[in-house]
Amino acid sequence: xxxxxxxxxxxxxxxxxxxxxxxxxxxxxxxxxxxxxxxxxxxxxxxxxxxxxxxxxxxxxxxxxxxxxxxxxxxxxxxxxxxxxxxxxxxxxxxxxxxxxxxxxxxxxxxxxxxxxxxxxxxxxxxxxxxxxxxxxxxxxxxxxxxxxxxxxxxxxxxxxxxxxxxxxxxxxxxxxxxxxxxxxxxxxxxxxxxxxxxxxxxxxxxxxxxxxxxxxxx
Numbered sequence: 001x002x003x004x005x006x007x008x009x010x011x012x013x014x015x016x017x018x019x020x021x022x023x024x025x026x027x028x029x030x031x032x033x034x035x036x037x038x039x040x041x042x043x044x045x046x047x048x049x050x051x052x053x054x055x056x057x058x059x060x061x062x063x064x065x066x067x068x069x070x071x072x073x074x075x076x077x078x079x080x081x082x083x084x085x086x087x088x089x090x091x092x093x094x095x096x097x098x099x100x101x102x103x104x105x106x107x108x109x110x111x112x113x114x115x116x117x118x119x120x121x122x123x124x125x126x127x128x129x130x131x132x133x134x135x136x137x138x139x140x141x142x143x144x145x146x147x148x149x150x151x152x153x154x155x156x157x158x159x160x161x162x163x164x165x166x167x168x169x170x171x172x173x174x175x176x177x178x179x180x181x182x183x184x185x186x187x188x189x190x191x192x193x194x195x196x197x198x199x200x201x202x203x204x205x206x207x208x209x210x211x212x213x214x215x216x217x218x219x
Contacts, residue, residue, distance in 0.1 A: 003067050006071060062102035112147050152187055
């Protein structure tokens with residue numbers, strides 16, 4: 001299996017990349033981002049790309065892959081709806097549209113979030129935008145598309161968020177996270193579990209278009 005990965009430098013992407021590099025069934029990973037992950041591995045190739053609204057120049061690079069794991073995301077804090085939509089919806093659809101033109105016979109997995117609003121009409125701005133993004137992705141002619149909606153994510157194996165506020169939160173919560181993961185599988189998952197679940201969906205196909213946290217943990 002060959003995988004395209006977006007967001008390899010973020011907390012979720014770091015965890016997913018680790019699982020891909022450890023998984024014997026994954027023969028290669030193409031990580032696309034604005035900066036490199038800092039990792040070196042025989043399976044890993046990285047492309048630095050500046051304009052996340054236009055991937056036309058990279059379409060030739062996207063052929064021959066079995067799956068895309070889209071782990072790129074931004075915090076909604078301090079952003080207007082227009083700015084958040086640009087970074088969330090526009091970036092994701094630009095990349096996905098290039099991928100589906102180059103390689104429609106792939107599985108696309110998008111990391112969304114618990115509470116995403118599929119109706120696109122709710123009061124929460126981020127949930128509406130995420131819902132619009134999910135709906136647009138599910139309408140593209142990929143072989144399969146699957147929306148992952150994790151809630152609280154426990155970082156494992158040295159994975160760290162790039163956001164200072166999140167790092168402080170996880171540092172404060174570290175003693176509780178293993179207990180929460182064991183007691184509340186409907187609301188807590190790990191970076192390791194996310195990575196393994198994505199690989200499982202890419203290998204076997206999604207059991208359903210939208211996977212909530214509990215569904216992810218069962219894979």
